[in-house]
Structures are given as structure tokens and as C-alpha cells.
Amino acid sequence: MKRLGLTRGRRAALPLGLLVAAVLLAVAGVNPVRSQNPLLVAPAASGKVSTTNLYSSVWDQAPSVDVTLSMQNVTNPMGGGEVATVRARALHDGKRLYILLEWGDSTRDLTLGLTQYGDAAAVEFPRTPGKTVPSFCMGDVAPDRGVNIWQWRAVWQEDIATKQASASIQALHPDMQVDLYPFRNDPVYMTARDVNNLVSIPARTTPIDNLVANQFGTLTDAPQQDVHGLGEWRDGRWRVLLYRDMTQPAGMPSLSPGTTTNVALAVWDGARGNRDGMKSVSSFLDLQIAARTAGGGGLHWGAGQTLALLIGMFGAATVGLFVLIYAVVRPPER
Amino acid sequence: MADVFNWQLGRKMRYRFPEAHPEWQFAAVFNINRCIACQTCSMACKSTWTFSEGQEYMWWNNVETKPYGGYPHQWDVHLLQMLEQVNPGGQTWDAANKDAKTAPYGTYQGMTIFEAAAKQNAGQEALGYLPKDEDWTAPNLYEDTARNGTGDLRRPKPVSLPEHETWFFYLQRICNHCTYPACLAACPRNAIYKRHEDGIVLIDQSRCRGYRKCAEECPYKKPMFRTTTRVSEKCIACYPRIEGADPLSDGVPMETRCMSACVGKIRLQGLARLNSDGTWAEDRSNPLYFLVHVERVALPLYPQFGTGPNVYYIPPRWVPRPYLRQMFGPGVDDAIARYELPSRELTAVLQLFRATRTVIFRYEIQEGPKVRDVTVGGKTWSLYNDTVVGFDKRGREAVRITVMEPFYERPSDRYINSV
Ligand code: SF4
Ligand code: SF4
Ligand code: SF4
Numbered sequence: 001m002k003r004l005g006l007t008r009g010r011r012a013a014l015p016l017g018l019l020v021a022a023v024l025l026a027v028a029g030v031n032p033v034r035s036q037n038p039l040l041v042a043p044a045a046s047g048k049v050s051t052t053n054l055y056s057s058v059w060d061q062a063p064s065v066d067v068t069l070s071m072q073n074v075t076n077p078m079g080g081g082e083v084a085t086v087r088a089r090a091l092h093d094g095k096r097l098y099i100l101l102e103w104g105d106s107t108r109d110l111t112l113g114l115t116q117y118g119d120a121a122a123v124e125f126p127r128t129p130g131k132t133v134p135s136f137c138m139g140d141v142a143p144d145r146g147v148n149i150w151q152w153r154a155v156w157q158e159d160i161a162t163k164q165a166s167a168s169i170q171a172l173h174p175d176m177q178v179d180l181y182p183f184r185n186d187p188v189y190m191t192a193r194d195v196n197n198l199v200s201i202p203a204r205t206t207p208i209d210n211l212v213a214n215q216f217g218t219l220t221d222a223p224q225q226d227v228h229g230l231g232e233w234r235d236g237r238w239r240v241l242l243y244r245d246m247t248q249p250a251g252m253p254s255l256s257p258g259t260t261t262n263v264a265l266a267v268w269d270g271a272r273g274n275r276d277g278m279k280s281v282s283s284f285l286d287l288q289i290a291a292r293t294a295g296g297g298g299l300h301w302g303a304g305q306t307l308a309l310l311i312g313m314f315g316a317a318t319v320g321l322f323v324l325i326y327a328v329v330r331p332p333e334r
Numbered sequence: 335m336a337d338v339f340n341w342q343l344g345r346k347m348r349y350r351f352p353e354a355h356p357e358w359q360f361a362a363v364f365n366i367n368r369c370i371a372c373q374t375c376s377m378a379c380k381s382t383w384t385f386s387e388g389q390e391y392m393w394w395n396n397v398e399t400k401p402y403g404g405y406p407h408q409w410d411v412h413l414l415q416m417l418e419q420v421n422p423g424g425q426t427w428d429a430a431n432k433d434a435k436t437a438p439y440g441t442y443q444g445m446t447i448f449e450a451a452a453k454q455n456a457g458q459e460a461l462g463y464l465p466k467d468e469d470w471t472a473p474n475l476y477e478d479t480a481r482n483g484t485g486d487l488r489r490p491k492p493v494s495l496p497e498h499e500t501w502f503f504y505l506q507r508i509c510n511h512c513t514y515p516a517c518l519a520a521c522p523r524n525a526i527y528k529r530h531e532d533g534i535v536l537i538d539q540s541r542c543r544g545y546r547k548c549a550e551e552c553p554y555k556k557p558m559f560r561t562t563t564r565v566s567e568k569c570i571a572c573y574p575r576i577e578g579a580d581p582l583s584d585g586v587p588m589e590t591r592c593m594s595a596c597v598g599k600i601r602l603q604g605l606a607r608l609n610s611d612g613t614w615a616e617d618r619s620n621p622l623y624f625l626v627h628v629e630r631v632a633l634p635l636y637p638q639f640g641t642g643p644n645v646y647y648i649p650p651r652w653v654p655r656p657y658l659r660q661m662f663g664p665g666v667d668d669a670i671a672r673y674e675l676p677s678r679e680l681t682a683v684l685q686l687f688r689a690t691r692t693v694i695f696r697y698e699i700q701e702g703p704k705v706r707d708v709t710v711g712g713k714t715w716s717l718y719n720d721t722v723v724g725f726d727k728r729g730r731e732a733v734r735i736t737v738m739e740p741f742y743e744r745p746s747d748r749y750i751n752s753v
Binding site: 170200220 | 471524540547
């Protein structure tokens with residue numbers, strides 16, 4: 001039987017062919033990996049994006065994508081999957097990126113009791129946009145393959161609304177007997193708060209935690225808590241806005257109009273015991289921060305552009321294919 | 335996932351992380367036979383660590399009344415039942431398959447909570463459940479609330495269980511600072527760690543995000559969620575005292591609050607030096623080593639769960655053996671036999687319980703005269719008034735105590751009014 005294999009000549013031609021094909025495809029603006037992902041486009045908003053009115057008509061400019069979610073079943077604790085889809089929209093104003101999420105949830109879970117959990121939602125980005133696409137499962141170990149996560153929590157939203165950040169057990173169960181609370185305001189006895197744990201801070205200014213991770217189990221507060229937003233529950237649906245400046249310090253993902261990155265989404269339903277990995281989660285979508293046009297009116301993509309792109313892609317792929325065929329079928333040199 | 339060796343089970347078992355044992359392990363012996371349920375230990379802990387808002391229900395140390403009580407209610411029978419459901423009829427021991435060092439109680443043939451979780455495949459590291467709010471009412475149920483059933487949370491159901499007519503005992507519980515902590519394995523954020531210097535298991539208060547997986551998967555239900563800081567807390571083994579950092583400690587390890595407050599003198603706590611496979615290094619004159627490994631009168635609580643708990647109990651003599659074997663494993667019968675007719679050395683070492691709050695690293699016995707012979711169950715047993723001397727970590731004498739309580743008789747003619 002003839003041994004399958006490539007001669008030296010073919011071995012040299014194969015990578016060359018792949019390279020040519022890849023370069024041409026890249027020149028044509030097509031990323032073969034990313035083309036599998038659903039695309040979320042963040043047009044440049046015309047007009048101000050309201051950070052208080054989640055139902056503002058400015059969002060009519062943003063195309064919505066219904067993203068399918070599934071149970072997290074990669075690592076313990078596994079769970080979630082109860083929320084089947086989340087509707088995502090994105091906008092930018094040249095300075096900030098805004099993401100609006102919407103999903104159905106018949107209960108509004110705002111309390112952290114001993115066995116009560118809050119609703120939550122999160123968006124996840126690669127920490128080095130455009131350079132690497134880490135695992136959507138909390139990123140990879142390599143420093144440049146981490147992820148940045150913005151997590152909105154209904155409980156934090158409620159803390160801000162009620163201007164208080166704690167429920168004692170006695171508040172949850174008013175019938176219980178408590179004699180006294182000595183040293184009530186001494187921070188030493190509020191340990192997690194005293195060591196500045198992000199989840200324990202009493203006077204919250206944003207309902208969104210800014211976090212980083214490099215694989216499961218490594219989620220950590222980012223140095224800067226600069227993600228803002230708002231969540232509102234109406235008629236059995238949560239609508240949550242998350243936004244942040246696109247220009248970021250080193251180590252955090254900076255974005256700008258005309259660039260593309262990835263975003264993955266997650267939703268927690270507190271009433272179902274969802275927390276941590278027990279969540280409904282998507283894989284990465286492509287997120288395109290549309291270039292700002294002269295008129296500031298967002299990206300205009302017409303039939304002409306589509307035709308040009310298709311012709312470009314076809315031409316590039318054909319050249320690459322020929323080089324590949326040459327590498328594989330050329331008779332071996334003896 | 336790793337295969338780790340658990341000497342309490344006499345075999346390897348599955349655990350999330352590979353073995354990496356501390357140099358010393360925090361450990362204690364509780365003599366159930368002596369406890370009077372005064373709850374001084376519980377108050378000592380509460381008044382030190384858990385008196386603030388959000389900690390109202392936290393009793394890092396609790397004393398519950400068995401067989402019906404438990405804090406949280408039914409924590410142990412609930413988990414035993416879950417284990418039984420995953421592996422029906424399988425929780426048995428091969429008590430004959432023994433080795434003094436690596437399988438002192440025999441070999442466990444059933445499933446640990448880690449193995450049961452893997453079989454169940456429900457996304458947990460360890461089989462477990464999260465107690466309900468009402469499970470945390472009435473810390474000493476059936477002792478402090480013996481009857482009444484109004485449905486009121488303060489007088490919780492079930493109330494139709496029989497009262498303790500024939501036997502009961504008190505079970506003193508703190509975190510076991512386990513060798514293979516289920517809380518640590520359960521934490522998705524890796525916020526729980528076991529210290530290299532003393533094996534104490536802590537929840538990093540700056541990393542915890544309040545997921546309560548530790549509270550769900552710790553079989554002993556010792557991590558507790560604090561609603562005011564939104565993170566979980568647990569017994570910290572009074573680590574400043576263990577470090578000798580407490581101003582009272584004189585720079586050497588000092589027993590914890592709940593230990594040193596014990597009125598019934600049931601507790602002795604210390605540090606055991608470990609081998610690299612997690613077994614206890616030979617340390618013949620360490621009182622804990624003597625009680626756990628030489629005399630084997632003190633046994634781990636529910637060793638079958640597989641976490642390698644480090645609080646060891648001298649089982650109560652009067653309790654039906656099948657109940658005790660389920661709770662402490664197959665070592666129960668030997669342990670009780672050795673405790674009922676203690677050896678001369680054990681009689682002396684038992685005097686060290688609560689004789690000092692300094693952790694005793696070594697003891698010496700100075701032989702004293704025979705006091706009397708007694709006949710117990712047809713056997714002759716001799717009592718000697720030996721003196722036991724305990725030494726601290728630096729080898730300084732910390733305590734000296736005799737088996738017989740010093741006894742002085744006042745001449746009656748001189749103190750007519752008895753004052
Ligand atoms: S202080 Fe000692 S005797 Fe009293 S309840 Fe606690 S363990 Fe028992
Ligand atoms: S008793 Fe529970 S909380 Fe304590 S170390 Fe063991 S598993 Fe963790
Ligand atoms: S060791 Fe310390 S923290 Fe733990 S239960 Fe005892 S007193 Fe409380």
C-alpha cells in the first residue's frame with residue numbers, strides 16, 4: 001500500500017498556499033473563524049444615549065439580536081439554562097459603548113437571603129480585542145487570553161434604589177429574637193466590608209461589577225470599577241443597560257469605532273437558584289463597533305459594498321485554492 | 335480531579351485537587367461522655383466572632399442534642415439519606431481490612447460525598463444540600479424546644495418525634511478543618527484555602543462572592559452566608575490564638591475560645607504533625623496523637639463523608655452501638671472498651687483536658703502510688719495517682735496535674751461555722 005504523505009516539495013507548497021489564502025481572505029476582511037458567530041453591530045448613535053431611560057427611542061437605531069442561551073455544563077457548579085434567549089442591542093457614541101439586554105423573567109429577585117439569590121446578567125469580552133479570542137468559558141490562562149466581565153446584579157440595583165446595602169437576618173425574619181448588636185458601626189466586625197470586598201460595599205454607585213478572569217475559578221475584581229448602567233423590570237421582563245468608556249487603561253480592552261471584538265452573554269434567574277456557573281450562557285458573538293460616518297449617522301452598508309466584498313472574497317479564495325491544489329496534487333519529484 | 339489518600343477510610347478517594355498536606359494540622363478531641371450542654375463554648379465563640387448583624391443565626395460552635403436535634407435541623411440524617419439514595423445499601427466498612435497507620439478503622443467500601451456527587455453528575459463537587467432558613471431556628475432543638483408544634487418558626491416542626499426517653503447525648507460541633515474540605519472543593523471562585531502552617535480552613539473574605547456552594551456542599555454545614563456582607567463566613571479556628579499572636583498567648587499556640595471556655599472539661603485541642611500523605615507523623619508524646627492513634631479512643635465524626643474531619647470524639651458509652659457506628663465508623667466498640675477501662679497512661683492523659691489553655695505539644699508522666707483496685711465488669715482495674723506534665727511548643731512546662739484531685743480535710747474543731 002502506498003504510504004500517505006507529502007514530499008518535500010509539497011510540504012513547502014502547502015503552508016505557502018494556506019498562507020496566501022489566509023492573507024487574501026484577511027485582506028478581503030473575512031475572518032473564517034468569526035464568520036461562524038452571530039454578529040451584534042453597535043451603530044454610532046445619532047443623538048444622546050439616555051442612561052436613565054431604557055425605553056428611549058435611541059435604541060430603535062440598534063439592530064437587535066436574539067441570542068440563544070444554554071445551561072453551563074462545562075465545569076462545576078453546573079446549572080442554568082432556564083432562560084432560553086436574551087435580546088441584545090448595542091450602540092456607541094464615539095466615547096462609550098452601550099449594551100442593552102432584555103429577557104423574560106416572571107419574578108424580580110432582589111434579595112440575598114440565606115437561600116435566596118438575585119437576578120443578574122453579564123457581558124464578557126476578550127481582554128485583548130482583535131488579537132485573541134479566548135475561551136468564552138471565563139477565558140484562558142495565558143495573560144493576553146483573559147476576559148473582562150461586566151456583571152449587573154438586581155440586588156446591587158436595589159441597594160442603590162433603597163440607599164442601603166444590607167438585610168440582617170432579623171430584617172428577613174422579624175420574629176427572631178436579638179438582644180443587642182454591640183459595636184454596631186465598627187467595620188472590624190463587618191469583615192468582608194473591611195477588606196473592601198466588592199460585593200460587600202455599603203454605598204454602591206453602580207449596579208455593575210467590573211471583573212477579570214483567566215479561566216474558571218480566577219474571577220477577580222478589576223482594578224477600576226468604571227462600568228455603569230441600570231436595570232428595570234417591567235411586565236415580566238428585565239431590561240438592563242451596561243456602558244463604559246471605550247478607551248481603557250492598559251490591560252483592559254480598549255475599543256474604537258471601526259473595530260470588531262467578541263461578546264458573550266449570561267443571565268441568572270435568582271428564583272431558580274442561579275448563581276456563579278449556574279447560569280444561562282451564550283458563546284461568543286462578534287461585536288462590531290461601527291465606524292462613525294461624517295454625518296455621525298452610523299454605518300451605511302449598501303448593495304455596492306456587499307457586491308465588492310463578495311467579488312473580493314471570491315477572487316482571493318480562488319487564488320488560494322489554486323495554490324492549495326498545486327501543493328496537494330502536483331506529482332512528487334523523484 | 336485527583337485520587338487522594340484518606341487514612342480515615344483506609345483507601346484512596348476522588349477529590350477535586352491533588353494532595354498537598356499542611357505541615358501541622360489543627361485537631362481536637364471532644365469527650366462526649368462529659369459534656370453537660372451548658373453552651374459556654376457556643377457563647378464563647380459567639381461573643382468573640384459572631385455577634386453582629388447578619389450573623390444572628392451563626393453558631394460556629396454549636397452543641398446539639400442527639401438523636402433528634404441538629405443545627406441546622408437534620409443536617410446529618412438528611413445527608414446520610416442522600417448518600418443512601420445515590421448508593422443504596424452501599425455504605426459499609428470492611429472492618430477486618432485494617433492497618434494501624436493507613437487504615438486504623440478498616441476500609442470504607444461505600445461512597446464518599448465526592449464519589450456520590452460524581453455518580454449523581456448533578457454539577458456538584460460534593461453531594462450536599464443548602465439548608466432552608468427555618469432549619470437554622472432553635473440551635474438546640476429538642477433540648478431547648480422539647481415539645482409544642484404551632485407551625486411557628488420558633489417552635490419548629492417536626493414535633494411528633496418521641497422525646498428522649500431512653501438515651502440521648504450532646505454532640506459538640508465546630509468546623510472540622512478537614513483534610514479534604516468539601517467547602518474548599520465546592521467553591522467555584524477558589525476563595526477557600528487551607529493553611530500550610532496549621533491546616534486551618536478559611537474563607538477569604540476579600541474573594542468570596544457569596545455563591546453559597548460551600549454552605550451547600552460542606553457535610554457538616556459549617557460555612558454560613560452572611561446577608562449583611564453578602565459573603566459566607568465560617569469558624570476560623572480562632573487562628574490568632576493558634577498562631578500565638580493573641581496577647582495572652584505568650585507567643586506560643588493557645589487553644590481556641592470554645593475549647594478553653596469548656597466548663598465540662600471535655601475538650602483538648604492542639605496541632606498534629608503530618609506526613610506527606612496526610613497521615614499523622616509518629617509523635618508518641620503528643621496527647622492528640624496518643625488519643626487518636628495509640629489508644630484510638632477518639633474517632634472522626636461521619637468519616638464516611640470523606641472529608642477527613644479533624645475533630646475526634648470519644649463516643650458516649652450508653653448509646654446504642656449501631657447508631658454510634660453510623661456516626662463514628664467501626665472503631666466505636668474498641669474506643670468505648672478502651673475508654674471504659676482506661677489504661678494507666680490514658681487515665682493520666684485524660685487529666686490534661688482543660689488543665690491549661692496553652693496548646694500541649696508533649697506530655698510526660700511521672701508515676702505515683704496505686705490508689706486502689708476496683709472491679710469493673712468482673713475485671714480488676716487499678717487506679718494510680720500519676721502526675722502528668724504538659725509542655726508548650728517551646729518545650730516549657732505549661733501544666734502539671736495529678737490523677738487524684740488534691741484533697742484536704744479541714745479540722746472540724748477549728749472551723750465551727752464552716753468559714
Ligand atoms: S462548654 Fe463544654 S460542657 Fe459546656 S456545652 Fe460546650 S462542650 Fe459541652
Ligand atoms: S467542616 Fe465543612 S466548612 Fe469545615 S473544613 Fe470541613 S467541609 Fe469545610
Ligand atoms: S475554634 Fe474559634 S471560631 Fe471556631 S468555633 Fe471555636 S471559638 Fe468559634
